[in-house]
Amino acid sequence: MAAPIAIFRRFTFTKNKSNILLLSRRLFGNSQNQFKEISPFTTNHAWTIDEEIKEQIIKEEMNARRHTGSYFSQPKALPKSLRYSLETVIESFGNADIDKLSKDMNNLISSRKVPLEKDEILEILQEIENEVMEQEKMSPEHLQSLDDRKREKHLHYMRNKIMNIARKRSYRWKEIEYTLAKALAYAKSRLHFEYSCLSRIFFEMKKRDENFRPQTLFDFGSGVGSVMWACNDMWPKSIFEHFCVEKSSSMIELADLLLRDGNEAKERCFKNVNFKSYMPKDVKGGFDICVSSFSLLHLTSREERLSTLNQLWKLTDEYLVLVENGNLNGFKVINEARDFILNMSKIDQDQGGYVYSPCPHDLGCPRMKHYAKPLCPFSISYRKQLETPVENKKFCYLIMKKGKRRPEDVEWPRLMDSVKNPPRQAVCHMCTASGELQTAVITKAKHGKTLYHCVRNGRSGDLLPMVPAENTKKEP
Numbered sequence: 272m273a274a275p276i277a278i279f280r281r282f283t284f285t286k287n288k289s290n291i292l293l294l295s296r297r298l299f300g301n302s303q304n305q306f307k308e309i310s311p312f313t314t315n316h317a318w319t320i321d322e323e324i325k326e327q328i329i330k331e332e333m334n335a336r337r338h339t340g341s342y343f344s345q346p347k348a349l350p351k352s353l354r355y356s357l358e359t360v361i362e363s364f365g366n367a368d369i370d371k372l373s374k375d376m377n378n379l380i381s382s383r384k385v386p387l388e389k390d391e392i393l394e395i396l397q398e399i400e401n402e403v404m405e406q407e408k409m410s411p412e413h414l415q416s417l418d419d420r421k422r423e424k425h426l427h428y429m430r431n432k433i434m435n436i437a438r439k440r441s442y443r444w445k446e447i448e449y450t451l452a453k454a455l456a457y458a459k460s461r462l463h464f465e466y467s468c469l470s471r472i473f474f475e476m477k478k479r480d481e482n483f484r485p486q487t488l489f490d491f492g493s494g495v496g497s498v499m500w501a502c503n504d505m506w507p508k509s510i511f512e513h514f515c516v517e518k519s520s521s522m523i524e525l526a527d528l529l530l531r532d533g534n535e536a537k538e539r540c541f542k543n544v545n546f547k548s549y550m551p552k553d554v555k556g557g558f559d560i561c562v563s564s565f566s567l568l569h570l571t572s573r574e575e576r577l578s579t580l581n582q583l584w585k586l587t588d589e590y591l592v593l594v595e596n597g598n599l600n601g602f603k604v605i606n607e608a609r610d611f612i613l614n615m616s617k618i619d620q621d622q623g624g625y626v627y628s629p630c631p632h633d634l635g636c637p638r639m640k641h642y643a644k645p646l647c648p649f650s651i652s653y654r655k656q657l658e659t660p661v662e663n664k665k666f667c668y669l670i671m672k673k674g675k676r677r678p679e680d681v682e683w684p685r686l687m688d689s690v691k692n693p694p695r696q697a698v699c700h701m702c703t704a705s706g707e708l709q710t711a712v713i714t715k716a717k718h719g720k721t722l723y724h725c726v727r728n729g730r731s732g733d734l735l736p737m738v739p740a741e742n743t744k745k746e747p
């Protein structure tokens with residue numbers, strides 16, 4: 272026992288900070304190491320450039336900064352005619368009213384959470400009941416020992432207390448009833464952001480799958496129609512059938528007006544647009560692209576989300592695209608959908624499919640393994656008006672493709688963060704085809720100048736055109 276007292280005397284009564292630090296390290300170990308969060312990124316520098324990409328860059332058929340895996344584009348504005356229609360409808364409604372409502376709508380949608388399931392509610396109630404019993408110094412035995420009248424009084428008091436605490440603590444999911452004013456406010460506050468997310472996602476699909484030209488589109492929770500606009504902008508004059516399922520008649524009214532320059536007497540700018548208020552029972556498959564954009568958190572329960580996904584996947588011939596907010600709740604429903612569809616694919620051969628983006632693998636999400644609050648967000652920049660500043664927001668997304676993974680579906684690592692560039696190095700944090708989070712430091716000397724140039728300008732969300740080194744020859 273003598274030694275610790277000596278250490279205590281020697282260090283605590285001097286004012287020397289470093290001595291105190293030394294003492295605490297001796298007594299408790301190096302706290303910095305002890306409590307530092309262990310990074311889930313393992314280090315692997317053994318990468319080499321994809322041979323095909325290297326050849327194209329050397330032959331100057333491709334730019335190293337704008338290779339097949341790079342998806343950066345300048346902040347997007349809405350198509351001119353959509354901007355014009357939106358302004359016309361808002362003006363006819365009264366700008367001031369919509370301005371005020373649009374902030375509330377944006378907050379409501381951005382902070383939307385997953386509705387609690389029955390078992391989760393019961394668990395929360397049980398937890399609170401235990402707390403209240405303890406606070407009130409009450410036990411089941413004590414309750415039993417009271418006469419009926421006193422017991423009933425006590426139970427009534429505690430039930431009220433539990434419910435009051437539960438109301439404060441838990442999120443109360445509520446269906447949003449869209450009026451025309453709310454739909455307009457929604458469009459004003461969210462359309463630019465949602466349109467930009469969709470454009471970024473469709474841009475990746477177009478760049479990676481040059482032969483894909485969708486002719487039929489299915490949009491679940493179609494709202495004001497951002498999916499239709501973004502899809503037609505990416506593949507002009509390609510889609511001849513638009514099937515939009517939308518519960519709210521006000522949303523349908525607004526989406527339709529936007530297609531007609533804000534004037535119901537005018538023709539729609541896209542061909543064959545069908546609005547339906549419920550999922551069709553009689554339509555069986557046949558859509559090149561199915562989309563649910565910011566709609567899964569509008570569904571009342573896990574059961575409703577999964578049954579909707581089941582129908583959407585069955586309606587999909589080629590690609591199913593899901594988009595949500597880039598927060599914990601958005602990611603939760605996206606990852607739930609990913610697991611559900613991958614499971615469905617395993618069980619039913621006819622419904623087989625794989626993850627096309629963002630994950631370069633069909634394994635479990637490594638973020639779910641390593642983080643208490645897992646999230647895989649991507650960032651998008653957009654401008655509401657030509658003269659207004661660029662805004663940034665996060666989104667989560669998933670693209671599932673029907674069928675078996677094809678040889679041309681590259682399994683390059685996906686950048687989870689923009690590349691850091693200390694002198695002569697490119698440091699990348701990636702999600703890889705082996706289902707792991709990895710860090711790589713790419714240098715000209717070790718990996719060759721072509722790969723180095725490709726990687727240096729990488730931005731979060733890009734694919735890096737490289738493969739594990741043992742699979743291919745090294746660049747001389």
Ligand SMILES: C[S@@+](CC[C@H](N)C(=O)[O-])C[C@H]1O[C@@H](n2cnc3c(N)ncnc32)[C@H](O)[C@@H]1O
Pocket residue numbers: 380449465491492493494495496497498516517518519522548549550563564565566569570
């Ligand atoms: C946040 S908005 C998404 C809007 C849309 N994707 C867009 O880009 O404008 C969600 C939409 O889903 C619709 N919705 C909610 N539950 C639905 C259901 N069961 N069937 C069809 N639409 C639904 C809502 O009315 C709302 O318009």
